Amino acid sequence: MTEQDYQKAMECFDPGPELRARVQAAAERAEKPRTRVRPLRTVLIAAAVCLALVGTAFAVTELADLNMRVYWTSPFSNKDGASVEFAVDFYPLDSFTQELIALGEEDMSQQCRHFNTWDEMQAFVGVEVVHNPVLDSAEPGLKIANPWNHERTTHVLLVPVSTEDGELRIIQGNGSYLVDGVQVDIFEAIYTERAEGTLYYDSNGYPITAEGYRHVDGHYEKALGDGRHARFGMLYGKDCEVTQRTYTTPNGLDVLIIQAVQPASKKISLSAHFLIDGALFQVAMWGNDTINSELTPDRAMEVLKTVLDGFQTAG
Amino acid sequence: MTDTAQTAALTAAPPGFREEESPVDGRPRAALGFEAAYDAYGPMVYRLAMVYLGRRADAEDVTQEVFVRLLNRAPAFADGEHEKRWLLRVAVNLCRDQLKGFWRKRAVELEPGLPAQDPESLGLAEAIVALPEQYKGPIHLHYCEGYSVAEIGEILKLGRSAVKMRLKRGRELLRKEMEGQR
Numbered sequence: 075m076t077e078q079d080y081q082k083a084m085e086c087f088d089p090g091p092e093l094r095a096r097v098q099a100a101a102e103r104a105e106k107p108r109t110r111v112r113p114l115r116t117v118l119i120a121a122a123v124c125l126a127l128v129g130t131a132f133a134v135t136e137l138a139d140l141n142m143r144v145y146w147t148s149p150f151s152n153k154d155g156a157s158v159e160f161a162v163d164f165y166p167l168d169s170f171t172q173e174l175i176a177l178g179e180e181d182m183s184q185q186c187r188h189f190n191t192w193d194e195m196q197a198f199v200g201v202e203v204v205h206n207p208v209l210d211s212a213e214p215g216l217k218i219a220n221p222w223n224h225e226r227t228t229h230v231l232l233v234p235v236s237t238e239d240g241e242l243r244i245i246q247g248n249g250s251y252l253v254d255g256v257q258v259d260i261f262e263a264i265y266t267e268r269a270e271g272t273l274y275y276d277s278n279g280y281p282i283t284a285e286g287y288r289h290v291d292g293h294y295e296k297a298l299g300d301g302r303h304a305r306f307g308m309l310y311g312k313d314c315e316v317t318q319r320t321y322t323t324p325n326g327l328d329v330l331i332i333q334a335v336q337p338a339s340k341k342i343s344l345s346a347h348f349l350i351d352g353a354l355f356q357v358a359m360w361g362n363d364t365i366n367s368e369l370t371p372d373r374a375m376e377v378l379k380t381v382l383d384g385f386q387t388a389g
Numbered sequence: 390m391t392d393t394a395q396t397a398a399l400t401a402a403p404p405g406f407r408e409e410e411s412p413v414d415g416r417p418r419a420a421l422g423f424e425a426a427y428d429a430y431g432p433m434v435y436r437l438a439m440v441y442l443g444r445r446a447d448a449e450d451v452t453q454e455v456f457v458r459l460l461n462r463a464p465a466f467a468d469g470e471h472e473k474r475w476l477l478r479v480a481v482n483l484c485r486d487q488l489k490g491f492w493r494k495r496a497v498e499l500e501p502g503l504p505a506q507d508p509e510s511l512g513l514a515e516a517i518v519a520l521p522e523q524y525k526g527p528i529h530l531h532y533c534e535g536y537s538v539a540e541i542g543e544i545l546k547l548g549r550s551a552v553k554m555r556l557k558r559g560r561e562l563l564r565k566e567m568e569g570q571r
Binding site for chain 2: 077182
């Protein structure tokens with residue numbers, strides 16, 4: 075392969091004039107006067123689901139279909155999405171296994187671990203936050219790709235995030251299941267003591283340090299907030315009908331459920347958000363042309379409640 | 390690299406750039422105006438993002454974000470090359486952020502609908518996108534941007550031996566993939 079071969083191949087990737095116009099518009103919006111950041115509120119603010127769009131950082135013009143994309147993010151302020159916020163617990167580092175602690179020092183591309191079951195992952199982590207017989211008996215869903223090597227896939231993926239000193243800040247678990255024929259995704263985030271006070275978010279929705287900035291209404295604000303809340307954002311695409319409700323499972327789990335329906339296609343996205351022992355969870359399902367293509371709102375809610383009712387806290 | 394390290398990489402002055410050269414009015418600035426900067430570097434950033442992410446929508450998001458950051462968070466640049474390397478570094482960080490995200494958890498294949506190219510170029514593009522992440526940066530910066538091992542090491546914050554190793558393995562993987570396509 076020569077440089078010429080490579081550069082010729084790169085001609086496949088032409089940004090086109092539309093992107094230039096989009097970027098210019100975003101840059102102009104970003105130059106407007108800064109807006110004041112609202113102080114974060116207390117527990118489960120979230121419940122503050124705002125119908126919203128994430129400023130300019132992630133335009134949703136490409137999301138013709140209902141395509142839930144989840145970010146930890148700055149608060150939404152417009153249409154097309156929803157954000158939720160929870161006061162999480164910060165686990166002491168000695169809560170975790172030495173194996174997991176050692177992972178924090180690895181290069182980020184080497185940190186992910188694959189498992190066959192959620193229980194296997196919890197045993198590796200050392201914090202058994204949850205048990206769910208419904209998921210234990212469910213078939214594996216679509217495989218999850220290792221973010222550093224898409225050829226490596228699994229049904230349960232552990233993605234640690236560590237500090238520059240190699241200490242774990244966030245332990246993310248991802249699971250993929252087929253529950254009664256419906257593709258269901260589980261996400262878990264356990265925050266360590268090293269994350270406390272640093273839960274600020276960049277425009278990609280990633281937690282950054284207190285010295286960082288976050289993207290608010292098209293501008294970067296110096297990071298503010300109390301550093302104790304974790305926030306999720308979902309982008310649904312334009313004109314979606316977004317509704318929220320609360321639900322309490324028979325085991326006493328308080329859950330916030332967000333549903334979005336694309337009026338034209340009737341495609342649905344359903345996500346449930348909750349804390350178990352201070353760890354953040356999301357259970358999600360959505361339909362597109364290939365995944366859950368026949369999923370109706372009633373069917374989605376039925377399956378969601380089946381999964382939620384299965385969650386039992388370890389304690 | 391960790392998330393905080395990435396943030397530091399975005400906010401710290403690059404090598405050879407003195408802190409006191411930062412703008413004193415708190416307003417960062419680009420070496421070029423937006424239009425000139427986009428025309429000079431927009432396609433470069435987009436192609437790098439496509440190599441890392443393989444999806445047009447994601448690459449566009451990253452490109453947009455890179456230039457918004459250029460306006461809002463960039464240090465004062467010593468020259469165009471300094472600005473170019475800063476943009477490449479920010480783009481790599483943002484791509485890696487995207488790759489970390491759990492919404493990207495399903496296998497990604499290069500989307501259809503690429504502009505018509507000869508089969509060999511298209512095959513090479515697909516092979517590049519399919520490379521493991523750690524090889525993409527060194528390969529792309531070397532073959533597309535013409536950077537040396539030392540320069541790639543500065544941009545990606547890697548040691549020279551790591552860059553050499555990744556270039557070697559990346560080349561081998563591409564060669565095998567291209568031989569398999571014939």
